[in-house]
Amino acid sequence: MDTQFLETFLAVIDCGSIAAAARQLDLAPTTVAQQIKALEKQLGNALLRRSGHTVKPTPAAHRIVERARLIVREARDLCASASSGVLPAGPLRLGATQYALMQLLPPALHEWRRRYPEIEIYIEPGNSQELMEQVVGGDLDAALIVHPLFALPKSCDWIALVEEPLVLITPATMQVDDVLATIAREPFIRFSRKVVGGKLVETYLQGHGLKPKAQFELDGIDIIVKFVAEGLGVALVPDRPAANHEAQGVRRCEVPGPRLFRTLGIVWQRASVRAPLVVALNELMAE
Incomplete structure (x- = not known):
């Protein structure tokens, strides 16, 4: 059985249509359809029901989908382990937040391309x-x-890369004599309480007995900085090392303790055959 056919099947299941799966896999829709038909023939059962431009998995597809994912992962791991080099073969499948993509990764990726x-x-x-x-x-x-604000699974390893303390940002023209009084007095822009940074902000406010005059609640530090620069309020945000506050039109003020930090880092499965690739990438980011 060709594991490529299983990968195609999983892409169709995840995307919900042959056309979307074809775009994701960079294949022609006819090629995707042919691979699905070949897989159905090998298994002796229909896997998809066509409904207009979308597809639905059959009961047989529901029964095999998790096992198919396992087979595809095992095949990838086998190929990685069979590498003749010092490191396992790729690809390294890496997730990254927007900030990591913009600030942490690019220098390391330049060096990665040179070395590997x-x-x-x-x-x-x-x-x-x-x-x-x-x-x-x-x-x-x-x-x-x-x-996250909870312990990571024991199967995972973690290395912290950046610690960002909470700071107050205000419009550049605002004079701040008392940080806590400013938070209580001025219109306040909340960092979304759905994410870690926003939850840290809420913990800080509660710890100091502050109930600011919240005007907006936003998810995204860049958006919050823009609102503050426009004079729409003040905000507590994690202080990013590369931030140029003056150029962004805001003023940064340290806040009274206890200091709370948002920590960015890299997490991976300890038992993964590609764990040495993660360690190598982390070393480049540290450099």
Whole structure:
């Protein structure tokens, strides 16, 4: 059985249509349809029901989908383990948040391409929670994420790369004599409480007995900075090392302790055959 046919089957299941799977796999829709038919013939059962432009899995497909994922992962691991080089063969399937893609990865990827030109890296963008779930599920080898506010699974390893303390940002023209009084007095822009940074902000506010005049709740530091620069309020956000506050039109103020930090790092499955690739990439980011 050709594992490529199984990969195509899984792509159709995940995408919900042959056309979408074809775009994801960079194949012609007719090729995808032919591979599905070949797989159905090998298994002796229909796997998909066509309904207009979409497809639905049959009961037989539901029964085999998780086993198909396992077979595809095992085949990839086998190929990686059979590498004749010092490191396992790629591709390294890496998840990354937007900030990691913009700030942490590019310098390391330049060096990776120079040292390991034969090892490809596939990068999946996403938010920290989604990427963490994909690492645990085996769909990604590693991910650059914000550490959640709970312990990671014991099957995972973690290395912290950046610690970002909470700071107050205000419009550049605002004079700040008392940080806590400013938070209580001025219109406040909340960092979304659905994400780790926003939850840290809420913990800080509660710890200091602050109930600010919240005007907006936004997910995304760049958007919050823009709103603050436009004079729409003040905000507590994690302080990113590369941030140029003056150029962004905001002023940064350290906040009274206790200091709370958002931690960015890399997480991976300890038992993965591609774990040495993750360690090598982490060494380049550290450099």
